[in-house]
Amino acid sequence: MLDVWVAGADMTRVGRRSERLQDLMAEAAHGALRAAGLERPDAIVVAAMNPEEFLGDGNFASNVATCLGFAETPALRIETATSSGAAAFYAGFAQVAAGLRRAVLVVGGEKMTHLDTPRVSELIGRSIDPYERSYGATMPALAGLVTRALMAGGVGAHAIAQVAVKNHAHALQNPYAHFRRAITVNEVLESRMVADPLRLLHCCPISDGAAAVVLTAERAAVRVAGVGQGGDTLALRHRAELTSFRATQAAAREAFAMAGFGPERVDVAELHDAFAPFELISLEDTGLVPPGKAGRATLDGETALGGRLPVNPSGGLKARGHPLAATGIAQLVECAWQLTGRAEGRQVDARVALAQSIGGLATNNWVTLLEAR
Amino acid sequence: MIEGIGASQCPTCAALVAPPASYCPRHPVAMRPVVLPGAGEIVSFTTLHSPPTGFRAPLHIALVELEGGARFVCHGSEVRGLKIGTRVAIEAIDSVYYFSHLGAVDRARLFWRRAGRAGDRVSAIARSLAKRITKGRHRASS
Numbered sequence: 001m002l003d004v005w006v007a008g009a010d011m012t013r014v015g016r017r018s019e020r021l022q023d024l025m026a027e028a029a030h031g032a033l034r035a036a037g038l039e040r041p042d043a044i045v046v047a048a049m050n051p052e053e054f055l056g057d058g059n060f061a062s063n064v065a066t067c068l069g070f071a072e073t074p075a076l077r078i079e080t081a082t083s084s085g086a087a088a089f090y091a092g093f094a095q096v097a098a099g100l101r102r103a104v105l106v107v108g109g110e111k112m113t114h115l116d117t118p119r120v121s122e123l124i125g126r127s128i129d130p131y132e133r134s135y136g137a138t139m140p141a142l143a144g145l146v147t148r149a150l151m152a153g154g155v156g157a158h159a160i161a162q163v164a165v166k167n168h169a170h171a172l173q174n175p176y177a178h179f180r181r182a183i184t185v186n187e188v189l190e191s192r193m194v195a196d197p198l199r200l201l202h203c204c205p206i207s208d209g210a211a212a213v214v215l216t217a218e219r220a221a222v223r224v225a226g227v228g229q230g231g232d233t234l235a236l237r238h239r240a241e242l243t244s245f246r247a248t249q250a251a252a253r254e255a256f257a258m259a260g261f262g263p264e265r266v267d268v269a270e271l272h273d274a275f276a277p278f279e280l281i282s283l284e285d286t287g288l289v290p291p292g293k294a295g296r297a298t299l300d301g302e303t304a305l306g307g308r309l310p311v312n313p314s315g316g317l318k319a320r321g322h323p324l325a326a327t328g329i330a331q332l333v334e335c336a337w338q339l340t341g342r343a344e345g346r347q348v349d350a351r352v353a354l355a356q357s358i359g360g361l362a363t364n365n366w367v368t369l370l371e372a373r
Numbered sequence: 374m375i376e377g378i379g380a381s382q383c384p385t386c387a388a389l390v391a392p393p394a395s396y397c398p399r400h401p402v403a404m405r406p407v408v409l410p411g412a413g414e415i416v417s418f419t420t421l422h423s424p425p426t427g428f429r430a431p432l433h434i435a436l437v438e439l440e441g442g443a444r445f446v447c448h449g450s451e452v453r454g455l456k457i458g459t460r461v462a463i464e465a466i467d468s469v470y471y472f473s474h475l476g477a478v479d480r481a482r483l484f485w486r487r488a489g490r491a492g493d494r495v496s497a498i499a500r501s502l503a504k505r506i507t508k509g510r511h512r513a514s515s
Contacts, residue, residue: 122425131392135446135469136421136428144419145436152417152457196420233398237436237444238390242417 004096005220006213006370007103008036009336011329014209014321015178021048021055021111022067024210028326029068029107036214042101044068044075047088047108047325053123054112064107081127082274083359084108085211085328086366090227092215102217109210110324120206124324127360129235140203142236142361143275144195149242150277151197159295161188163276164201164318166304171315173305173345176330178207178321188276202276207321211329213336222339225261225352225371228254232363247365248285248356255354255367256287263287266369267350268338269309270331272358273316279303282356283311286367305346313338313346331355332368339372376411376464380443389443411463413439415472418452435472437461447472 010031012024019027025046033041046064051057065075080087085108092104112120125138132142151157165185171177183201191201215224230250233239239246256262266288273279280294288309289297297303303311314320314334317327335353337343350372357366381404382389383397389409390398397404416436424432433449447463447470449455454474461472 118423118426125425132446135434135448136424136432137434137446138421138425141419141421141434144421145417145434148419149417149457193420193422195422198419235390235398237446238388238398239444240442242436 001097002099002217003219004093004224005216005218006222006224006332006336007038007216007218007220008032008034008214009212009333010035011176011211011326011333012209013176014207014323014326014330016113017111017208021051021109021208021210022064024111024208025064025107025109025212026068028109028210028212029105032107032212032214033105036216036220038103038214040070041073041103041105041214043095043104044070044073045088045092045104045106046075046077047079047084047106047329048077049079049081049084049110049324050123050126054110054115080364081359082124082324083328083357083364083366084325085330086355086357086368087328087359087364088325089213089329089332089368090229090366093224093227096215096217099217104215105212106215106329107210107212108325108329110326111208112206112323113208117206132235132237138195139361140195140198140275143278144198145236146242147198147275147277148196150281153243155277155280155295157189157197158185159280159298160202160277161185162298163273163279164188166298167273167312167316167318170305170313170346171319174315174320177315177319178205179315179319198275204274204317204322207323209321209323209326209330211326211333213329213332221372222336223371223373225369226255226257226259227369228252228256228258228367230254230365234360234363236361244281245285245358245362245365247362248282248358248367251356251365251367252286255369259369259371261352265352266309266354267352268313268335268348269311269354269356270314270334271311271316271356273312273318274322274358276318278358279311279316282358286354286356288354305348310348313343313348328355328357328366331357332370335370339370375462377408378411378439378445378463378470380407380409380439381405382407389439389441391439391443391445409439409441409443411439413437413445413461413463415455415457415459415461416444417457418449418455420452435461437463437472445470449473
């Protein structure tokens with residue numbers, strides 16, 4: 001297996017955007033290519049969760065390649081629900097590691113804000129088991145079930161709220177973030193109930209945006225140290241465990257095994273906080289914090305900028321925003337920027353960065369490790 | 374009355390899933406049909422305040438662990454007083470499953486089927502009823 005390097009990374013500002021998705025993807029892709037000093041990639045991997053229904057567009061790899069001005073470059077599309085961006089990164093990584101391509105452009109994005117919230121919820125909810133969906137289960141509903149079980153296990157409402165507060169505070173320093181507004185624990189705890197005990201300010205927003213990286217066999221400043229994928233049952237009811245995600249644990253094991261080091265080497269992390277309690281679960285599933293300690297670590301400021309292990313310096317899904325298939329790549333863009341001193345205002349002194357992405361209700365998860373060389 | 378719920382069991386890992394499925398989620402083998410008693414314990418529950426189209430708010434959804442370990446998703450009309458671990462009965466109305474708090478007779482039936490010796494059965498039923506009455510008092514006084 002060849003070493004694979006992140007030669008360039010870029011993303012759009014996340015939020016409510018008026019541009020077409022293809023134009024957002026072009027902005028991110030051309031930015032990443034410029035950063036890599038590359039005129040033309042050998043291949044393109046496109047991540048989009050559901051452009052068929054969000055936009056009405058199909059054959060999306062060719063659609064995007066053509067819009068980028070690379071109609072004749074081989075392109076394919078990857079989809080693993082909300083972790084599609086991380087999956088596309090893996091597909092690009094695998095092509096370069098195998099020696100099949102020398103330089104691959106990975107670009108992901110989603111456009112959602114032009115649809116009303118119930119419709120967006122319904123489309124995202126298609127990734128849920130059909131039987132559970134027939135009972136009205138949405139992503140927030142399943143996350144509500146998980147959150148109640150987590151709280152029954154001793155995780156406090158303040159620790160969960162603090163995740164959202166911290167990530168909003170981080171996003172104040174990120175010009176690419178959807179929300180650049182501080183919130184307080186009380187605001188979180190008094191926000192509208194969505195799926196009891198989950199409230200509005202525990203949940204990530206509906207966002208538009210795109211992100212891209214260029215992966216090369218040629219040496220660059222950041223190396224892909226490890227990538228891991230983990231799976232779990234589509235149905236939540238088929239799992240014995242609600243408060244940890246097997247798919248993250250398996251992905252982390254695989255990524256760390258490939259990297260040849262453990263969680264103690266990680267200096268900064270981007271975790272999938274689509275719902276604030278998921279950051280606490282993910283901290284433990286990735287081994288960054290010992291089991292049962294994520295709430296305490298968060299309340300003690302360990303995971304805030306300036307703490308022992310800053311988590312979601314970008315603002316995370318909660319405040320940077322969650323344009324579905326862009327997210328897994330946007331996390332890696334933030335990691336690459338952190339490792340190359342390009343995260344102005346929120347810079348962590350970091351050599352190793354971890355990104356974790358959750359697909360569906362933790363059915364198809366990814367852990368990716370980047371290392372500054 | 375405790376209803377029977379159609380389920381499947383994996384011949385490899387013995388896992389039970391409900392409703393029935395052709396293949397085990399974790400093993401590529403055909404599962405055998407089984408019927409489980411429609412009663413169990415609340416694993417978790419939530420209330421959706423803006424449910425999807427076709428459902429009325431508030432929508433109560435519960436994850437219930439049936440005897441034998443199969444977990445089951447169902448609706449409920451009420452979550453007041455409901456806790457993780459609460460024993461509930463499950464019944465189908467128009468082929469949609471709902472949970473409800475177990476009545477005394479249902480508890481007696483459950484214990485009767487499960488417990489071993491006759492004396493244990495009787496004392497289990499008595500304990501269950503006593504617990505229910507003291508709980509009711511506790512709630513009334515608070």
